[in-house]
Amino acid sequence: MKFFYSLILILLTFNYINANCDCIPIGEPCEKNGESCQNFGYCGTPGTETSNNQSICVNRVNVGEPCFVNDSCYIGLYCYKKNSNDTKGVCSEIKYALNGEKCAKDIDCMSELSSCVNNKCTLRKNVNGCEDDMDCELASQICVNKICQLPAKLGSACTKRGDTCNRLEGFCASPDGGNDGICKKHFSLQEGEYCYFDYDYKEYQCDSSKNLYCNNINKKCQVYSYIKPNIESCDGLYQCNAHLNGTTAESICACGKCYEIQLVSSYDRKVITDLFTCALTNECSFSIPFTSKGCLATKCFKEYCAYYLIRSKFDSCGGLAAHLSHLKCDVNNSFKLLPSLSFLILLFIYLLF
Incomplete structure (x- = not known):
């Protein structure tokens, strides 16, 4: 499936979560690219459709409020313009239903x-x-060569490039590291087996309960062993691992510093599995934005909120907390939100909506 939500399904957890990338306060000047506004605000110029050198961080607005671009609205909402030549629109909950689902217009x-x-x-x-x-x-169907078809079942032949497995059930595992393989369950690959690093769900392939992760160098599942980088600062995503001579990748460069990445925890695996199982059972799709009228909200709301709670660990600019609040998720019993590497999470999450 071609998931808009591929950015939210990144399960690496940072051991050190005390770094704060620059978060621009609402009302302060910003640049469109490369900066994160606090509380999931967007960088734009009020009253216009585009950003310029006078752009500032602006709060998103809710259903029924005026807007100029989709970014003006909360996640899951669109800036609806009645006529194609209109510059101003209204934040609306539209485009939420797949074929066969209820609609009003x-x-x-x-x-x-x-x-x-x-x-x-x-x-x-x-x-x-x-x-x-x-x-x-x-x-549950996928579009392959302009034809709708059911995805391959677990144990059936598949192609990684064609993305033909049901991604709520598993992924296409290739025994020789090539494009052809067999659909397998998430977290099922063992040590030495090939994993597909250029894949949205790469953290879901290796059996993390056995301390395995997908090595981005040799593309195989291997035992995780952290080796502290020998550099203090960095400016490239994998620069922190240069001292390892291409044998592993346990650190990532964020906010100019190296941070350890860890395995998916047993609790995180359960949260993800519960969400996927609920979506699969109720025929909910991840290829549409989350809205109060959509399948995920009406049938898997508890599981969806639980997923965002575990993602809140990486929330330094308040974006995920703002999203949880907008969804009206129950956060009373959640763990304390910790400051962290928000721009990495937002990079994968935002465009999905």
């Missing part, structure tokens, strides 16, 4: 190839094939 349907017919998103009759997974009749 055409703009509620996620697929551009669908219309709302008898209160259900339906592929238009003149459509010749699918363009993306969201064009298919079922949330």
